[in-house]
Amino acid sequence: MATLVGGIEAGGTKFVCVVGTPDGEIKDSVRFPTEAPEQTMANVFKFFDQYDVKVIAIGSFGPIDINEDSATYGYITSTPKPGWTNFDFVGAMEKQYPGVKILWTTDVNIAGYGEYKAGAAKGHKNVLYVTVGTGVGVGYVQDGKFFQGFSHPEGGHMLPRRYPGDEFKGVCPYHGSCIEGLTAGPAVEARAGKKGHLLAVDDKVWDYEAFYLAQACATYTVTFRPDIIVFGGGVMKQEQLFDKIRKQTAELLNGYLDTPNMEDYIVHVGLGDDAGIKGCLLWAGDNL
Structure with a gap:
């Protein structure tokens, strides 16, 4: 057997x-x-x-x-x-x-390991996986091993610079306006008054999302230097986010580091749910 x-x-x-x-x-x-x-x-x-x-x-x-x-x-x-x-x-x-x-x-x-072995990141050694759903979580697979210090990363709780004129306080009970507090599903709903899948693709909410998630990507890039960043989670089923995030990540990095082509560097999960x-x-x- x-x-x-x-x-x-x-x-x-x-x-x-x-x-x-x-x-x-x-x-x-x-x-x-x-x-x-x-x-x-x-x-x-x-x-x-x-x-x-x-x-x-x-x-x-x-x-x-x-x-x-x-x-x-x-x-x-x-x-x-x-x-x-x-x-x-x-x-x-x-x-x-x-x-x-x-x-x-x-x-x-x-989930990052699944993507590393058989999903969108197959063939890459250093894979940073981000889920944006009920919360924002980050995992890093480095040549088949999970990155950790005394514990696992909490990359959803970075404190970004604010979008000009954005006064939304965020929903994280610990930090308010951290990446999770500004971009996770509950933040989308609190900001817009309805769940993300009910919003138009050109709703202003997605500009806020991309602005903050691009900052996260730029920070992950300068700290972890991954081969690829893979996004999963319910919020990231909004495909219109990806071009916005890629463009703004490149602008934030401003040529300082060599990265792969952004379309190949910041990608959607390959294995889905x-x-x-x-x-x-x-x-x-x-x-x-």
């Missing part, structure tokens, strides 16, 4: 559990809402109890502790999600599945 691996894309709104082959072929999957840990983990166990998997890779909403030397490695830490603060996710999985290797990283890292679950299977397969 073929070797099976598993994955969990653990989001603040929904969980996706998947079983498949080490090369990323999905054999079975299930989705369910993110409820309290007791109910949610019961659903996780119900799914994986059916299968003999060798490795389970988890990409989780956060913040999470990914420092293997930390006493709280494997925990979801200071999340505002009710019930999940200081939840020992890896510990719960290891208790339920002794002998199964449990891999642990952020949800944005795992499957980037995370594909990334889980591929990362698990690479760690058999």
